[in-house]
Amino acid sequence: MTVSATRMPMPGRWTERRREAIAGYLFILPTYIGFIAFVLGPLLGALVISFTRYDLTAQPTFNGLDNYARLLTDTRLHQSYVNTLVYVAAAVVLMNVMGLALAVMLDRKLPMWLRTILRSAYFFPSLVGLAYVAIIWQALFQPDVGIVNYYLTQLGGPRVPWTTSREWVVPAVVIVDVWKNVGFGMLIFLAALQDVPKEVTEAAEVDGAGSWTIFRRVTVPLISPAIFFNVTLTVIGAFQIFESIVVLTGGGPGDASRSVAMYIYEQGFQSFRVGYASAIAMTLFAIIMVVTLIQFRVRRSWVFHE
Amino acid sequence: MSELTAPTGAMAGGSGPVGLGTRVRRSLPTAIAVTILVAGAIGMVAPFLWMLATSMRPATQAFDLPPSWLPWPARIDNFEAAVTGPVPLPRNMFNSAVIAIAIALGQIITCPLAGYAFAKLRFPGRNALFLILLTSLMVPIHVTIIPLFVLMRNIGLVNNPLALILPGITGAFGVFLMRQFFLSLPRELLEAGRIDGAGAFTTYRAIALPLAKPALTALGIISFLGAWNAYFVPLIFLNNVNTATMPIALVLMLGPNRSGNVAEIMAATTIAILPALIVFLVAQRWIVASMTSSGLKG
Numbered sequence: 303m304t305v306s307a308t309r310m311p312m313p314g315r316w317t318e319r320r321r322e323a324i325a326g327y328l329f330i331l332p333t334y335i336g337f338i339a340f341v342l343g344p345l346l347g348a349l350v351i352s353f354t355r356y357d358l359t360a361q362p363t364f365n366g367l368d369n370y371a372r373l374l375t376d377t378r379l380h381q382s383y384v385n386t387l388v389y390v391a392a393a394v395v396l397m398n399v400m401g402l403a404l405a406v407m408l409d410r411k412l413p414m415w416l417r418t419i420l421r422s423a424y425f426f427p428s429l430v431g432l433a434y435v436a437i438i439w440q441a442l443f444q445p446d447v448g449i450v451n452y453y454l455t456q457l458g459g460p461r462v463p464w465t466t467s468r469e470w471v472v473p474a475v476v477i478v479d480v481w482k483n484v485g486f487g488m489l490i491f492l493a494a495l496q497d498v499p500k501e502v503t504e505a506a507e508v509d510g511a512g513s514w515t516i517f518r519r520v521t522v523p524l525i526s527p528a529i530f531f532n533v534t535l536t537v538i539g540a541f542q543i544f545e546s547i548v549v550l551t552g553g554g555p556g557d558a559s560r561s562v563a564m565y566i567y568e569q570g571f572q573s574f575r576v577g578y579a580s581a582i583a584m585t586l587f588a589i590i591m592v593v594t595l596i597q598f599r600v601r602r603s604w605v606f607h608e
Numbered sequence: 609m610s611e612l613t614a615p616t617g618a619m620a621g622g623s624g625p626v627g628l629g630t631r632v633r634r635s636l637p638t639a640i641a642v643t644i645l646v647a648g649a650i651g652m653v654a655p656f657l658w659m660l661a662t663s664m665r666p667a668t669q670a671f672d673l674p675p676s677w678l679p680w681p682a683r684i685d686n687f688e689a690a691v692t693g694p695v696p697l698p699r700n701m702f703n704s705a706v707i708a709i710a711i712a713l714g715q716i717i718t719c720p721l722a723g724y725a726f727a728k729l730r731f732p733g734r735n736a737l738f739l740i741l742l743t744s745l746m747v748p749i750h751v752t753i754i755p756l757f758v759l760m761r762n763i764g765l766v767n768n769p770l771a772l773i774l775p776g777i778t779g780a781f782g783v784f785l786m787r788q789f790f791l792s793l794p795r796e797l798l799e800a801g802r803i804d805g806a807g808a809f810t811t812y813r814a815i816a817l818p819l820a821k822p823a824l825t826a827l828g829i830i831s832f833l834g835a836w837n838a839y840f841v842p843l844i845f846l847n848n849v850n851t852a853t854m855p856i857a858l859v860l861m862l863g864p865n866r867s868g869n870v871a872e873i874m875a876a877t878t879i880a881i882l883p884a885l886i887v888f889l890v891a892q893r894w895i896v897a898s899m900t901s902s903g904l905k906g
Binding site: 416 | 642718741745751778873874877880
């Protein structure tokens with residue numbers, strides 16, 4: 303009896319486990335089919351095409367590392383990469399610092415209605431498409447009739463050629479990008495701040511720590527997972543910046559505001575140098591992957607875990 | 609930020625009685641903080657107000673300076689002109705709606721299935737498969753777009769909404785979001801269903817899925833808006849004004865030299881932003897809750 307009682311469940315349990323495993327595979331099957339057909343497959347496809355000469359109509363012909371050799375001497379590509387790195391740096395610093403500052407200011411006792419209105423005002427633009435947002439801003443940025451320059455000159459500032467001058471196109475793109483996305487970061491940080499136990503900060507206060515010290519030494523470590531999450535998202539997003547530039551400046555003047563994503567589009571779908579466009583795309587993918595992996599590496603040293 | 613918090617510390621150090629000190633310290637920075645927040649909020653809302661005001665003013669007054677923020681009397685002829693203009697906006701809006709609804713439906717079917725499996729079912733290779741799937745968040749669409757275009761062209765789907773719908777009906781982000789949700793469900797709740805001898809799918813259908821309604825709502829809305837707002841992929845697959853989606857149509861209206869009629873363009877942009885506004889007013893709570901929880905536990 304005892305033997306069978308301990309033994310009996312074994313096969314039953316085993317098949318139950320097996321059933322659960324089969325169910326697991328079936329559950330992820332639709333997603334994995336999509337993943338292989340539309341992400342993994344095309345990624346490998348892009349890798350193969352990057353070693354060929356291809357114009358979308360004739361058969362691709364293998365040309366070894368020619369496309370990759372060309373990357374090194376293409377000054378237009380280098381300009382696009384410089385611009386893109388500026389966009390990434392500006393996005394990461396501004397969106398996170400400003401998002402956190404907004405969250406800190408909002409994380410206090412305020413009347414419910416005021417809090418809701420403020421939070422909504424900052425968060426709403428992140429739900430609106432970047433193309434739509436850029437269409438509004440290109441009108442606001444008009445040099446002579448746009449309201450940005452109107453209020454700027456009213457305050458005694460200069461009349462800025464936002465979308466036409468080499469010096470100002472990159473700041474203009476950054477302004478629109480930050481304006482649109484800062485509220486999302488604010489929301490993430492606000493939720494994290496509200497999870498910081500009040501006893502911890504009060505204890506530090508009793509010990510005589512100043513507000514800045516408490517913020518630096520207690521609050522920031524406690525919300526570091528949220529900071530990490532938001533920084534990772536901003537980096538990946540900013541490397542792919544595209545439509546706001548198309549609408550605001552068209553990449554110009556010259557290539558002064560062109561991003562790598564725009565350059566890939568131009569090479570692949572306008573100049574039909576598809577092999578070369580794929581080689582550029584592979585470098586973009588490699589850079590995003592390396593940067594993200596570095597972030598996850600560094601994460602261990604600064605992100606707080608309970 | 610240091611300017612904001614530094615005075616706080618100085619004031620706390622200098623004040624005598626604790627009660628007075630904390631009161632002064634709390635009230636003063638709050639006044640400063642609210643002032644800054646309100647000023648910033650005006651900057652966030654102003655572009656939309658200008659869009660709305662311009663859409664209701666005669667085109668000749670679109671660039672009046674100073675701008676008149678209250679378009680009174682309100683006129684709707686810009687909206688009429690935009691909708692009946694050379695760019696077939698109603699058609700474009702219909703295209704956008706079909707694609708966005710199909711994608712949202714696909715996501716709320718496929719993503720919770722996979723998210724549930726990765727959170728609650730045990731099978732060999734589970735964590736590795738989840739991590740591999742997550743790496744797709746690092747793959748820019750600009751990298752995969754050329755092979756995708758070749759694929760869609762070869763199966764004859766260029767200028768067909770399916771070219772956008774098929775790759776959109778599942779996604780790593782949605783799976784991640786749903787997994788986060790299901791991880792928070794206590795195991796005992798699901799065990800109760802299993803004791804009755806129910807299979808994994810029954811447990812999922814009968815117990816897990818109904819509990820996931822808020823997360824599903826958020827996922828549906830986020831994927832709807834994502835598709836509604838998308839510009840790059842439609843730009844590749846839809847190269848005809850009749851198959852184009854809203855963002856493509858609006859950029860077409862803007863014209864290559866940005867010479868389009870501003871009042872009409874702002875009217876069209878107002879229409880395009882409307883779904884985001886409605887969603888925002890109706891479902892803000894769910895989106896906020898699910899987005900923030902994904903960030904905190906991630």
